[in-house]
Amino acid sequence: MPGPLQSVERAAAVLRVLGGAGRPLELAEIAAVLDLPKTTAFGLVRTLRDVGFVDQPPPGSAYTLGSGLTDLDRLGLDPHDLRSHATNWADALAAHVRLEVLVSMPQDDGVRVVHHVFRPDDTAQVLRVGESLPLHATATGKVVLATTASRGARPSVLERFTTRTVRTRAELEGELQKVRRQGWASALGEHQPGVGSVAVALRGLGGLAVGAVAVVGPVDKVFGPGGEARADVVREVRSTGRSISRALVAPW
């Protein structure tokens, strides 16, 4: 176990000084307060400026805390931001595959629907937003399990919904390895008989998995006669997942 890193401690001290000053500080003032050589202080301030934690409004002027710091706690994805970014792409997906579309985010110990586009056939349907999906029996849930490292997200009980629901942890682990390998998940009648789904992960900043987009529909519309997910459906879902992920990384 290595000891505390001096440069990180010093960077934190620079931020504290800037935060406590109540006015912009010149480089010389920062160096004097922390009793550091000016070159060392300059290196610290410059690096913090490059990552957005320090601002220097006109170049060459005094330094202040950066907007990147205040944004830190806002980087966590909000379900309503996700819905707003996903809407146009989810609409297009539903139009192309003629099936309903779900966009979901992990929440507490499960995964919850944050956006739902009806199957475009004008039959009576009810918004499923807020519904919790079983992790081990839906394509969305498997994507979340496969892309989330947290052990806490593992279902404690594998509830059996149909005869096709996975029964053992080994079976589930095999499924998740397949999902990681191929980059998408499917579920064939594992939650409700006759209902199939295909899902891919949505990735935010740094490639972190933040949720999933899925199409859900009658098994014969999602799977081919041999029980394999239809290639055109998989292609559309993957392409939608990439588009939404792009919108999440560079939203404005």
Added chain:
Amino acid sequence: MVSRPLIAAIDQGTTSTRCMLFDRQGQTVSLAQREHRQEFPRPGWVQHDADEIWRNVQRVVPAALAQAGAAPTDVVALGIANQRETTVVWDPRTGRSLAPAITWQDTRSDEIVETLVADGHETLVREVTGLRPTTYFAGPRLRWLLDHVRGLREKADAGELLFGTIDSWLTWNLTGGPDGGIHVTDVTNASRTMLMDLDTLQWDDRLLAAMDLPRAVLPEIRPSAEVYGTCASLLPGVPLAAALGDQQAALFGQTCFTAGEAKCTYGTGAFLLVNAGTKRPPSTPSLLTTVGYVLGDDAPVYAVEGSIAMAGSLVQWFRDSLGMIPTAPQIETLARSVDDNGGCYIVPAFSGLYAPRWKQDARGVIVGLTSYVGRGHLARAVLEATGWQTYEVVEAIRAEAGIELAALRVDGGMTSNHLLMQFVSDVLDVGVDRPLVSETVCLGAAYAAGLTVGYWSDLAALQRNWHRAASWQPSMDPALRRREAARWDRAVEHALGWAGHEDE
């Protein structure tokens, strides 16, 4: 592979110009967009550069084609939707605009409108045009230009000046400009000039005389869906087959083809239009009667309209000026952190109230503040303000136009706010439906153009393309609705007359 042929639509809006291509299912094939400059030379003045707008059209159309890998020959018709009431004057020999395009938000014509009313013409305006005399409409702006821009009156008298709304400007340019451009306007745009007779669908000489405007500079009024001419450039040989004001285009894109069907577009403001059938609806005290669309030689379809000044812009204010939320969608997160408005109401009369109250001297208020009220309650009150303003418009439509809504079709950015959509459904006590294609303005222009050239066979074919992407059903207890409506009404009373008192 994209199925050919395609329909093209241009949506020339307040902030940007976009071109979209659609296939036979009404699905988006490509979209290109470009923003233009907003000029605010004085308080209350908002203008655009019409030449810049035309240059942007010349960029977005090829960009949309390139995106789809399509050639002009793949396009069978072009339709236009445009920001309404914005006024352009240009020189037909040079093809250049002669003054800035004065937009619909601009209030510089207020003295002209006041004089018109003082001269006793208000009844004439209401009876002939179905509109209330306000600075919102194009005719008084033309008068302002002729009065205030040096040399324009002389040019107009010498036949060296043409006037039009944005649809006219684009149509003239697309069909050849100085080299044979057609000077026409679509009837829905003409109905927003305050110069058109809503019965005959022609310019009214009494109003032209009252505003001292020369008839020779006005475009010819044509149906919304008809081949005006063929494009000389950009899409050479392609018939220009439709034009509609943007809100009428959204009504058409939402396929509200039957009397009583209504749509509301929730953007910066909110615009609710209801199809009023083929008989001109009687003028109402608090709503606008206007043309919904005219298809070729068919009878005109009228619409009743209620406009709400602030909807999404109140959320932006909550985000930018108050810093309550980091992003607009997160207002829903904040609003859901509490169960109700905590007794707090916000009336967003930042620059007065539009339909149905039309009170220019109202100003915004927040009422019902107690120590109990927190940020979450304020967020609720922001969203509920849009719901209640929609409710007031729908109540006026019921009481004054005798039209009972069976459902409301919605579009625009705020439809991704489910809390708001449920609240709208709750207070209106009708179902609210969001369609699968959210770009209803462009889609409406494309539909009208495609119908003209036979790409789609009839209105029923368009209706089959409309699909519900989401719907919200009312679930509010009627007693609660009555109580909350009464409280909102009392909140509005506190907003009325505020600006007037300040001036005393």
